[in-house]
Amino acid sequence: MSIVPHVSVLATPYLDQHCSACAAPAPETGLKRCPKCKAVYYCDKACQNRDWVWHKHECSALQTWAASAPSPDVMIPSDAVRCLGRILWGSQKEGPDSTWAREIRMMQSNRSTVHASSVEDHTYLAHSLVRYLGVRAPAELQPFSLSSAGDLVDLISRFTTNTFTLTSASLSPIGICVAPTVAFANHSCSPNAVIVFPRAQGTPASKEPSLNLVALRDIAPGKEIRISYVDTTLPKDLRQKELTEVYNFTCQCKLCTKPPAVDPRESLWCPKKCGGTCPLPTEEDNLFRCAKCGAGITNVDAVLDAARIGQQALDKATSLQSKDPAKATQLTTNIIPILISTGLTPSSHPLLAMTRLHQELLIASLPTSLSQETLDEVIRTAAKYSAGLQPVLPNGHPIRAIALAELGKLLAVDEPAPHDGPAQAATFPPSGPSRLKLAYESLVRAHEELLVGFGKANGGGHVGRDVRDAIARLEKEIGVWTAGVRNALEDSALAQRAQ
Structure with missing residues (x-):
């Protein structure tokens, strides 16, 4: 429509x-x-x-x-x-x-x-x-x-x-x-x-x-078309608070009445590092365990303190975003490591929201003359935000698609000082050809999701067209690089035969 x-x-x-x-x-x-x-x-x-x-x-x-x-x-x-x-x-x-x-x-x-x-x-x-x-x-x-x-x-x-x-x-x-x-x-x-x-x-x-x-998905005849009035990356209590105060009703949707055992919006990594996750503890209920191995959370007070401080810092940094971006960036830079060290997953609130704000602040302050370190830091932040959205929003959701597109575009930016080599291979983001390949893959995935979230009939809208053009440019760049490597190998082989 x-x-x-x-x-x-x-x-x-x-x-x-x-x-x-x-x-x-x-x-x-x-x-x-x-x-x-x-x-x-x-x-x-x-x-x-x-x-x-x-x-x-x-x-x-x-x-x-x-x-x-x-x-x-x-x-x-x-x-x-x-x-x-x-x-x-x-x-x-x-x-x-x-x-x-x-x-x-x-x-x-x-x-x-x-x-x-x-x-x-x-x-x-x-x-x-x-x-x-x-x-x-x-x-x-x-x-x-x-x-x-x-x-x-x-x-x-x-x-x-x-x-x-x-x-x-x-x-x-x-x-x-x-x-x-x-x-x-x-x-x-x-x-x-x-x-x-x-x-x-x-x-x-x-x-x-x-x-x-x-x-966003097939809707059967007779089924109601429903949109969200609030940010669905927020945990249940914050969604319900806004819906009550602004729209005057208590949500009874499936996500609110029958939430998953571990909602990714309110989750911690397993304290035993088994790869599973635990529900975020609350003041009323702090006896949560890992859904995979059953290990209990032992640092409940530290988690509650970090979540509370994180929310306060998020509110403060958001209010400062336009008035004092340097102070806002200082806040996000200091608080994000604390939230991560406490065990919050990338999709958990307030870490996800803080990561998004940090990305916006970093991009807004990017200098004309980029350093490799600055560019890599923005890419890492964009990657964490995109990863945090994956378990929270469905495939094709426009917010998720835009985040992927932003990551792909950042990866495609010319590197000021490429640092490819064995030592760099295991770190993120990669450098050189590996970086271009990851940029290409990210943009292709983003385009697929943009066609869903912004409509296939219009090519995913303005952003979809922009991403499609970026993919075409990368295909040419990767093609030129591949041809260059092939020619170099052929020249080397000819030289060896000539000897």
């Missing part, structure tokens, strides 16, 4: 990096800025004209907001406020009895049972929206078919419960969107479908951002 969302907006940091109409990344020639509000950007005149149906209201609202902003940090309202504004202007334009407006109203509201932790956020959002629209009180929202403060709360509840993350073709979050049809899909922590924005080749800008609902 492929549709254009009813409404989509970019998060503030991405307003000058992506088109506000089609969400495409900035071309080499740059984006064109709206000359009036100076807040939104477009690919070209065509995208600007197409978005004018929304932006003609939004433009003046953004200017008014900026004029009364108390500080430079809040010159532009949040993406939630801007998205709600577009929903109301759309409902006003289409009319309260239009299919467009009815579909918005059909989305589920949890107003009567909203979680206590969300009340303050909803209240703040309501006040911000009223200010953004230029009205003095909820009673003045009649032109938007909102007759009371209760109607406004209903709208905000529908919005927070049914909003999807707008992502780039490589799954980086860049904004939010509302698509009522796809919002009918219920949740499962082991979903049979996913939502992606693949940016398929040939799709016109007027059909972007194209939200695709893609099946």
Whole structure:
């Protein structure tokens, strides 16, 4: 299924990096800025004209907001406020009895049972929206078919419960969107479908951002299509916490009600090193044993302390990722070895999340002039993250496919100082021809999974096409190297015969 969302907006940091109409990344020639509000950007005149149906209201609202902003940090309202504004202007334009407006109203509201932790956020959002629209009180929202403060709360509840993350073709979050049809899909922590924005080749800008609902496996007739509302690499208690607070329900999917004996999201290596794994101990239950040999965990307190410190460090490093990346990198660098030494498996939380964050930080800080040591460290981190995803996500899941693609691309980067030889053969990553071969194999596997997670019909989307081109380049490079070795061997043989 492929549709254009009813409404989509970019998060503030991405307003000058992506088109506000089609969400495409900035071309080499740059984006064109709206000359009036100076807040939104477009690919070209065509995208600007197409978005004018929304932006003609939004433009003046953004200017008014900026004029009364108390500080430079809040010159532009949040993406939630801007998205709600577009929903109301759309409902006003289409009319309260239009299919467009009815579909918005059909989305589920949890107003009567909203979680206590969300009340303050909803209240703040309501006040911000009223200010953004230029009205003095909820009673003045009649032109938007909102007759009371209760109607406004209903709208905000529908919005927070049914909003999807707008992502780039490589799954980086860049904004939010509302698509009522796809919002009918219920949740499962082991979903049979996913939502992606693949940016398929040939799709016109007027059909972007194209939200695709893609099946991860065969779904029998009559079976429900289910997506995940939360990050399924998280352990059960964190998934349930988010589902309760944001979506107001307790998940009863198979993964939650009948979890495996050892969930890879919460697992330790066997203390006797038999190759098996044990469930991660908790404060309530610390008498877990290895599922393979039965050895019991002896360092329970150390494991619990490491997991707690790891979660705190993850939260801190995530908050520092944009503001102070050097400090965030220092945190991940220091904490990851502690988690590994305690025995956490690569798929276990918070080690998996910490590894992913560490990889992002390392890639973002890569210097123009790479050292072999720096490149190898990024590759090792990418390999650990990809390995950690294997037991957690099914074959073809887009997150798993993207991780494999990232690893393959890193392995394919030209080595600053290759160090091939007998001593290097047993270490990771390999060097020279062995490295190229591993890059090729990783990219081929990634392409196979991208065709599943982003859709076979569109070639795995933009990332799938990019990986396919990388595979073709590597085939040529490996072919040239193979031919060179063959020619060298033939020349050597001829020389020996000549002697």
